[in-house]
Structure formats: C-alpha cells, structure tokens
Amino acid sequence: MLINPVIRPGQAWYGESIGILILDASYPCIPGNIGNASTFPFAVRYEKVQGASIDRLLNQQDTDLVSPFIDAALKLYNSGVRAITGACGFMALFQQEVAASINIPVFLSSLLQIPFMYQITGKKIGIITADASCLKPKHFTSTGIPDGLPMVIAGMENQPEFRDAILKEKGSLDSLKIQNEIVEVARELVRNNPDIGTILLECSDLPPYAHVVQNEVGLPVFDFFTMINYVHTTLVRVPFKGFM
Numbered sequence: 001m002l003i004n005p006v007i008r009p010g011q012a013w014y015g016e017s018i019g020i021l022i023l024d025a026s027y028p029c030i031p032g033n034i035g036n037a038s039t040f041p042f043a044v045r046y047e048k049v050q051g052a053s054i055d056r057l058l059n060q061q062d063t064d065l066v067s068p069f070i071d072a073a074l075k076l077y078n079s080g081v082r083a084i085t086g087a088c089g090f091m092a093l094f095q096q097e098v099a100a101s102i103n104i105p106v107f108l109s110s111l112l113q114i115p116f117m118y119q120i121t122g123k124k125i126g127i128i129t130a131d132a133s134c135l136k137p138k139h140f141t142s143t144g145i146p147d148g149l150p151m152v153i154a155g156m157e158n159q160p161e162f163r164d165a166i167l168k169e170k171g172s173l174d175s176l177k178i179q180n181e182i183v184e185v186a187r188e189l190v191r192n193n194p195d196i197g198t199i200l201l202e203c204s205d206l207p208p209y210a211h212v213v214q215n216e217v218g219l220p221v222f223d224f225f226t227m228i229n230y231v232h233t234t235l236v237r238v239p240f241k242g243f244m
Contacts, residue, residue, distance in 0.1 A: 011080045016045040017235050018228055019076030022087040024052045027166055028173040032208030034087045034224045042232055045081055047072045054167060057090050058134045069094045070101045077102050082235045085228050089202035092139040107231060110202050110224045111143045117222055123197025124150040126189050130203040131157040154189045166205050179209045186213045198222060
C-alpha cells in the first residue's frame, strides 16, 4: 500500500511543481512567454504581485514592494508548489527577502544563471534586457553575482514595438516585429563584442524569440525557460526509460 500524506495544511489540489510570481500588468503573453502556461511541458501556478507594476518595479525600483512579493509567494507556497520563480528579471531586487521567507527553493530572476554561464565558457556574457537603463548593480548583487564577471548589456527599451507593447502596455503585440527587433539587437551586441560566449535574455517576454537569436548569433542562449525547466527537473525526478 502506498500512503500519500497531505503535504501542507489546507492544500486542496496537487501537481503544480513551479509557482510563478507575475507582475500587475496587462499585455499579450504569447507561447514561450513565461506568463503563458502553455509554454511549459508541466503544470505551473501563477500569483499576481499586487501593485507590482512595470513602472514601480523597473523604473522606480520601489522597495515597498517587498511585502506584496512575500505575500504572493506565501500564497503560492500554501497552494503546494515545490519552488517559486518570477516572471521578470528585475524581480532580482527581492530575491533574498523572498527566499528567506519561504521554505522551498526561490529563484526569482533569470540573472541567477550568470555565474553558471561564465563558468562553462570563461567568456564574456551578453545580456539582452527589457531596459538597460534600469538594470543596476543591485540587481546583480541581490542575485549573488560576484564582481568582475565580464558582461555587456543591451536593452530593448528603444525598440518601438517592444517598448509600446510591453513597457507601455498598449494592448496589442506584433510578435514578428519584436522578433525582428531582438534579432537586430543581438546581432549588434555580438558584432560589437566578438568575445561573447553566451547570451542571456533577461526579460520573461523574450524566450519566444530565443531560437531565432541563436540561429542568428550561433551561441548558447539562456533565459527564464532554461532556468525554470532546469529547476523543475531537479524537483520532479522520474525513472529513465531505455534499453541495454
């Protein structure tokens, strides 16, 4: 007989390994976007961080958001998820506080992959972010990234479709236009920095275009999906299938 206990008091459903904290924003999230549940080959659960608008998180970097982040994380924890991630790399600001408040793995920002990326190549890391002007040293220190790692940053803030569709939430999104924009940003980044060994797409809205970026620059491309899929694999181990 296999006895399955209740994991957490009051838990009423099961089978969602990853909880995702999502911004208090509204724009189309296409497949591949971390805000689209069909992106994942496993069940995920979302919780909106009340008041965490794009402006407050990216532009203001409002530290008063720490309480709403912790509150939302606790809701995910109580729902039974096994780990908690974010849907914006700028959530790095609250990585340490949320991790300290929850007794399961917390990995809020795609930036957490940077030390690993450097170790596997020993080369400069190219970062494509939603807004380069908003990405500050504290985002890196909050995610434990040591000083001195060679990095170069390019932003999408001046790309018209990305800016208007996502940063300004105009209410619609032309995916092909954004694809063309990020390819051009990636092309210029590598052209100006031929010593780049890996690319990180910081923004959770950019994984839908990771394959075209890779086809263009021929480098390993990391993003929120690579991080979430990796952690999920550590949480839900399954038997191997094969033959001898």
